[in-house]
Amino acid sequence: MQYFEAVGRRKSAVARVRLSKGTGKRLVNDRNMKDYLQREALEIKVEKPFKLIDASGNFDLFVNVNGGGLAGQADAIALGISRALLEYDPDLRGVLKKNGLLTRDARVKERKKYGRKKARRGFQHSKR
Numbered sequence: 001m002q003y004f005e006a007v008g009r010r011k012s013a014v015a016r017v018r019l020s021k022g023t024g025k026r027l028v029n030d031r032n033m034k035d036y037l038q039r040e041a042l043e044i045k046v047e048k049p050f051k052l053i054d055a056s057g058n059f060d061l062f063v064n065v066n067g068g069g070l071a072g073q074a075d076a077i078a079l080g081i082s083r084a085l086l087e088y089d090p091d092l093r094g095v096l097k098k099n100g101l102l103t104r105d106a107r108v109k110e111r112k113k114y115g116r117k118k119a120r121r122g123f124q125h126s127k128r
Contacts, residue, residue, distance in 0.1 A: 052095055
């Protein structure tokens with residue numbers, strides 16, 4: 001059986017994605033994707049690359065993901081799927097790129113600085 005593998009990242013989440021031709025089975029960390037992601041919005045985000053190329057039921061999806069929260073993991077999985085689909089068919093690049101699915105979202109939480117309450121918020125000044 002031929003696999004198409006890729007890695008997707010977002011914040012501190014890393015998803016190792018493996019696609020194969022099949023019937024549409026979706027496994028994330030050896031669990032059903034619906035059970036793992038819990039929210040429909042996250043499932044839609046993960047399925048977006050398949051919807052764009054009209055291949056929803058044509059691929060089996062096996063994902064190992066760790067780090068971060070569910071939303072970051074869903075974004076990492078979507079990027080991994082997009083990269084794996086490129087491995088399958090390089091002609092899909094234009095469609096995926098136009099929809100922003102090949103860009104790694106580099107935004108991460110800014111670290112807290114000393115003398116501040118959070119990353120940028122200072123302490124409230126008290127007049128008295």
